[in-house]
Amino acid sequence: MTFAFTFPGQGSQAVGMGRSLHDAYPAARAVFEAVDEALGEALSRLIFEGPEETLRLTANAQPALMAVSLAAMKALEAEGVTIDRASLVAGHSLGEYSALAAAGALSVDSAARLLRLRGEAMQAAVPAGEGAMAALLGLDLETAEDVAAEASEATGGETCDVANDNAPGQCVVSGTAAAVARAVEIAKEKGARRPMLLPVSAPFHSALMAPAAEAMAEALASVAMTAPAVPLLANVSVTLLTDPAAIKESLVAQVTGRVRWRESVAAFAGHGITHTVEIGAGKVLTGLAKRIDPGLKGVTVNTAEDVAAFAHSFAQQGA
Structure with missing residues (x-):
């Protein structure tokens, strides 16, 4: 062992x-x-x-x-x-x-x-309510990175980073509330199984x-x-x-x-x-x-x- x-x-x-x-x-x-x-x-x-x-x-x-x-x-x-x-x-x-x-x-x-x-x-x-995190279940890391980049671009450059690569098909993004909300929508379009906001108090593991x-x-x-x-x-x-x-x-x-x-x-x-x-x-x-x-x-x-x-x-x- x-x-x-x-x-x-x-x-x-x-x-x-x-x-x-x-x-x-x-x-x-x-x-x-x-x-x-x-x-x-x-x-x-x-x-x-x-x-x-x-x-x-x-x-x-x-x-x-x-x-x-x-x-x-x-x-x-x-x-x-x-x-x-x-x-x-x-x-x-x-x-x-x-x-x-x-x-x-x-x-x-x-x-x-x-x-x-x-x-x-x-x-x-980060002040309460200004940051967020979301799980993008069903997406691989490369796709999650694409989602984060697109969400950042769509919100005028607001922060959206891949915070956790936990397991195959289990990535988490983190950043401003607006960018993360946009990431959830983009993830749905890319076939994420259950993209969801997480009940956390701050955007951990982000810039x-x-x-x-x-x-x-x-x-x-x-x-x-x-x-x-x-x-x-x-x-x-x-x-x-x-x-x-x-x-x-x-x-x-x-x-x-x-x-x-x-x-x-x-x-x-x-x-x-x-x-x-x-x-x-x-x-x-x-x-x-x-x-x-x-x-x-x-x-x-x-x-x-x-x-x-x-x-x-x-x-x-x-x-």
Whole structure:
């Protein structure tokens, strides 16, 4: 079994996530306590009890998802499955911070504070209602790029970028509200199965996020980072990174850059990966991996029961 640990991004959050990890593993509980202390508030209470609409806010969802992922990783470590048994780590957008914290490149308190800042900066970059995102289901990347370019041209040069290339036929565009609305109409004309606006609060991973990228560049410059225990497969470049300076540059670039998840998972085979292990809330990345490379085997680890099951399988196979 040669595997990659993958870490989910925004949209995977749910009230109650991570509770069984907190209750079953002291090491996982310590993660939630450290995040609460770093942020100066009881984020763990919000994670476990809600309300959902408050958890869903970008500035809360980002550190919350990292906390759950890192709690799951610490629980695995308590069962003898250490991060260095993976060949690489990869995270979807904010999941890169989770991956880096799990791989020891960032402390949990640094990751929590960075993600709180990232969420606030991304929300503040564009006034509410002026930006939007839309999923263009059924279109390949090249067609989605054409749609974005046509939408921008039709609105007098307003921003419309392909923000996410998640899986075959699953691209997301992001930009001004007018340009994205036009992209939805153009996508219908080009045969998109279900082009739809997404319920998000800002146009993530578009050029409109430039102010947030500047804020993250300043914040990351002052944060201590060491080389991760295993390489990070970066979202924006689909290359393996271990140098802290290069990782920081990549984290800044991904605020405005495209999440190249389809390409990232497709690259796993070239690195000898046979299994993906999704660490944290939900099962989104496991589902995407099956669509991208049906030959990959995938498991999710987001509850105490999942931790025990994976640790048992790991030991049985002598991985």
